[in-house]
Amino acid sequence: MTLTATPEQALAARRLGRTDFTILSGLVEPRSKVLDLGCGDGELLAWLAENKQAVARGVEISPASVQRCIAQGLSVYQGDIDKGLADYPDRCFDFVILSQTLQQTHRPLHVLREMLRVGERIIVTFPNFSHWTMRLSMLLTGRAPKTKLFPHEWHDSPNIHFLTVEDFENLATAEGWIVERRVFLRGDRVIRALPNLLAETAIYLVRRS
């Protein structure tokens, strides 16, 4: 099942400048308790708090970003996603969001399992490493791919665990997770066909079995 952007989400996209936010805001139910991992300067949390009346919490590793979050009135905790969830009791959030950060964590599977422990549902978005431009870039240059999606040199990239749409699907099956929704984006457009080849960004709404 896929989603199309509502006018509300389109407005959010213009305001936020990140397409996946529009989809995320459509997945989060009003007045939910939301935890955003790697929440950056808190744009998504602030948007959810204002427009969805969400109880918004966040974890962020950069002190400067944490300060900007707190300055917006957001309850954000300075810490490391890889170990930051251990203190939370089970199922204390309606949604735990990991937006474009999974590929930067040291222990992605651990993070995902922890998210599913503390949250009823999790929303994970990640850049799809098997997009055709990646495949082509590697095939033609014989070097670690550098594209619009992955613009970094191999040695200074924050991305350390590359994954594809297929990889995530396989993991969800192996772990017995239930994928409630999956949305694939090319640029800011939702696509339906051949996501592993054509999707730049994948968005999954997942819950425990």
Next chain:
Amino acid sequence: MTAETQLAQFDSLPLDCGETLAPVTAAYQTYGELNRERSNAVLIQHAFSGDAHAAGISRETGKPGWWDNMIGPHKAFDTSRYFVICSNILGGCQGTTGPGSINPATGKPFGGAFPVVTVRDMVRLQKKLIDSLGIRRLLSLAGGSMGGMQALQWAVDYPEAVVSAIPIATAYRHSAQQIAFNEVGRMAVMSDPDWKGGDYYDSAPPGRGLSVARMIGHITYMSDDSMREKFGRRQRPKEELGNGFAGDFEVENYLRYRGGEFVNRFDANSYLYITKAMDNFDLTSGYGSLAAALARSQARFLVISFSSDWLYPSYQSLEIVRALRGHNLDVAYCEIPSHYGHDAFLLEAGEQTELVKHFLANTFKKAA
């Protein structure tokens, strides 16, 4: 903004040790106006050697308050929006009842006969003060170091009276290292022959011991970096190396100066009683665990630590934050990068202002 210290008298104050102080006085200052709903009161809690004069220019001394960079119109604790209160702690020597106060039983200063006081006792007196001002709930409590301990104790002891708390550069109990530094300071005071078991008020105070204690304190408030920057190895030109203990290095002179200055404004017995209260402070006491203690609170928390603070390291703030998160309480936490060491909570006004100002505004909005 001028500030004047006021005194509030109370008939009695029961203490954790079983004794009762009667009567008891609390010295305090206020800034700004209490609103009609009485919902905009913020209690500032001072650190070990602070006093009620937190902000503004003192009418008595002409000096600015110890947190004047944070409290005032349009500052972090915006006195054009909030009613800010700061009181001298129980056991202190700046107007509130302490070991230098007159013992009604003898007509002389308490000295060593002053009962052992705790952070909880200090908070109990503050609660009396707040009640007497007609305030039922505090919008926020904030303090650094020992002030943070008081903020935590308030949130646990009077959960219904606390909307939010801002413990800064603090701990829920002292580590062995923190107790150790305090013990060296206490021994410096008590080994001064002028201390006389605490009964020195009709003679010279134990100034040598107290100044050494303060010198040690100042070392723990700074960091290696801040000392290198402030003093390095700079020294006065030396004629000869003959009697080499005159205090040639700038850092030596600074510590001697701060030590000597401290003797003029602080009572040695208060030093002993207050450091002991800090060492005895344990938020878990009576509750079994930190989690159980903090579970009583319904407050929002903003916890702040500083990267170079080795006296109250960030891990101690994180212990508090983790316990709050374990109960899924509303907690924001930030470790502010700073090279000032523990002193950062007094000096890093810019960064703290951004955090505190918006946290308070948001809390006020939510509470309304």
